[in-house]
Amino acid sequence: MRVLLADDHRLMLDGIRRALDEDGGFEVVGETQNGAQVLPLVGQTNPDLVVLDVRMPNMDGLQCLEEIRRRYPDVKVVMLSASTTQDLIDGALRRGASAYVLKTVDPSDLPSTLRQVASGTVFSTVGASETSxxxxxxxxxxxxxxxxxxxxxxxxxxxxxxxxxxxxxxxxxxxxxxxxxxxxxxxxxxxxxxxxxxxxxxxxxxxxx
The missing domain is CATH 1.10.10.10 (Winged helix-like DNA-binding domain superfamily/Winged helix DNA-binding domain)
Incomplete structure (x- = not known):
C-alpha cells in the first residue's frame, strides 16, 4: 500500500514510518511537515492513503482533507490528532476522513488500522481508551x-x-x-x-x- 505521511512533528513521522517499515506491507511514498505541500505531494506520488495530522502549518489538516476528497476522491485519508474533542472528530468524519486516529494509539496497531481503512471499514476513532x-x-x-x-x-x-x-x-x-x-x-x-x-x-x- 502506497502511503503519504503528513505531520508537523518529525518524531511522529519517524515513528509512523518505522511501524510501517517493520510491517513490510507499506511503501511510504512521501513525507511532509508543511500543510501547503500535502496536495502537491498527493498529485506527484499518487498514494493509496494519506495519514494527515489535523494541525498543520500553512494549511490546516481539515482543509487539506476537503481538497484531497474533492480533487482525488479515490485517495483515502486517515486523520491523526492528539485531540479527543468530539466536534473535531465529527468534523473530520463529515469531511470524508476514513478514520480518526488518536496519537496515543499503539504504533504496532497502526498498520492493521490502515489495512482496514483500505478495505473500506470506516472508524469513528482509533486509540480512544477513555470512551471505547x-x-x-x-x-x-x-x-x-x-x-x-x-x-x-x-x-x-x-x-x-x-x-x-x-x-x-x-x-x-x-x-x-x-x-x-x-x-x-x-x-x-x-x-x-x-x-x-x-x-x-x-x-x-x-x-x-
Missing part, C-alpha cells in the same frame, strides 16, 4: 485492542483466525494475549475468557450460560 473501553477494562489496565482480542478469543477463535479478523500478525496477537494474561492474572485462554465475562469486559453470547 468498558470501565472494568480501564481498572484492569486493558486497552481497546486487548478487549478486541478477548472478544474474538471468547468466540473460540485460534490465534491465526484472530490475526486475520483484526488484520494483525499472529505475533501481535500473541503479544497482546501475553499482556491480557498478565493483567488479568489468567492461567490460560479459558481462564482469561472466564474472567473477562465476570468483569463485564465482554458480553456473553445469548444462550451461552
Amino acid at each position: 473501553v468498558p470501565s472494568g477494562a480501564k481498572e484492569a489496565g486493558l486497552t481497546d485492542r486487548e478487549i478486541s482480542i478477548l472478544t474474538e478469543l471468547a468466540k473460540g477463535k485460534s490465534n491465526d483466525e484472530i490475526a486475520k479478523e483484526l488484520w494483525v500478525t499472529q505475533q501481535t496477537v500473541k503479544f497482546h494475549l501475553t499482556n491480557v494474561y498478565r493483567k488479568l492474572g489468567a492461567k490460560n485462554r479459558a481462564d482469561a475468557v472466564r474472567q473477562a465475562y465476570q468483569l463485564g469486559l465482554i458480553v456473553r453470547p445469548l444462550g451461552d450460560e
